[in-house]
């Protein structure tokens with residue numbers, strides 16, 4: 580059965596009563612089916628205008644779950660969102676960016692989801708709504724593993740919430756694939772660097788994707804960078820030891836060894852790029 584509610588209330592009560600699966604932009608949903616037809620009930624949430632779009636709240640930025648990557652690219656956002664915008668431009672092709680949504684990318688929970696590292700470095704939370712209520716979780720906790728999240732089947736991811744703490748920080752996103760365009764990453768890095776009036780790093784956040792079951796923050800590296808002068812050469816403070824939270828695998832795209840080596844270069848470059856943007 581195919582159902583297309585027009586309000587969030589209707590959607591969550593349909594999910595509760597039918598146990599249906601959610602369809603948003605369909606850019607992960609349909610490829611995952613291959614030649615098969617969907618089984619059971621499909622609840623198409625693409626008409627829920629109330630969970631689409633980006634708004635600036637007093638203490639956070641709210642990105643509606645149904646916001647497409649094209650909308651992220653086109654929205655005026657503070658500088659710390661540059662990495663997210665760069666990632667949005669790397670999600671598949673323009674056609675995919677027009678259909679694919681932020682929540683779909685997070686709920687699909689691919690280790691190679693381009694939206695995840697930039698949202699991890701923005702300390703994003705996700706808001707989930709079901710017929711029985713609303714809850715909020717840090718994104719890092721929500722992503723429980725390869726294709727696994729803490730979402731209950733009757734919950735809709737209605738928004739991503741980003742605290743407005745480091746809006747003027749420089750940020751960047753780098754993606755390495757086997758070709759330039761329309762590619763699944765071998766490794767990707769998002770970084771944010773904030774400095775004080777003396778040019779010292781007050782906050783640094785770095786996340787690497789495609790090198791573990793879910794993208795990982797490099798907290799030891801972040802601590803190392805704080806207090807250092809944000810000058811060219813800062814990237815050389817990154818050592819192999821800082822990548823220890825990663826657990827890359829060998830697969831068709833790259834060997835684990837190549838991934839680790841490439842990630843070290845990407846992280847160093849990302850830090851240098853942030854410094855250049857301050």
Ligand SMILES: Cc1cc2nc3c(=O)[nH]c(=O)nc-3n(C[C@H](O)[C@H](O)[C@H](O)COP(=O)(O)OP(=O)(O)OC[C@H]3O[C@@H](n4cnc5c(N)ncnc54)[C@H](O)[C@@H]3O)c2cc1C
Nearest residue numbers: 601603604605606607608671679680682683684686693736
């Ligand atoms: C050709 C191609 C290239 C691609 N390239 C990339 C790429 O480079 N980088 C990348 O990261 N991704 C890529 N993707 C994957 C995909 O486009 C993105 O992950 C996209 O953001 C998914 O969003 P969607 O709205 O299409 O999700 P859907 O396909 O509609 O849904 C995906 C999953 O999330 C669930 N879901 C969707 N919305 C919600 C919600 N609001 N609440 C709860 N559950 C929900 C669905 O039930 C489903 O399980 C590509 C896909 C294709 C087909």
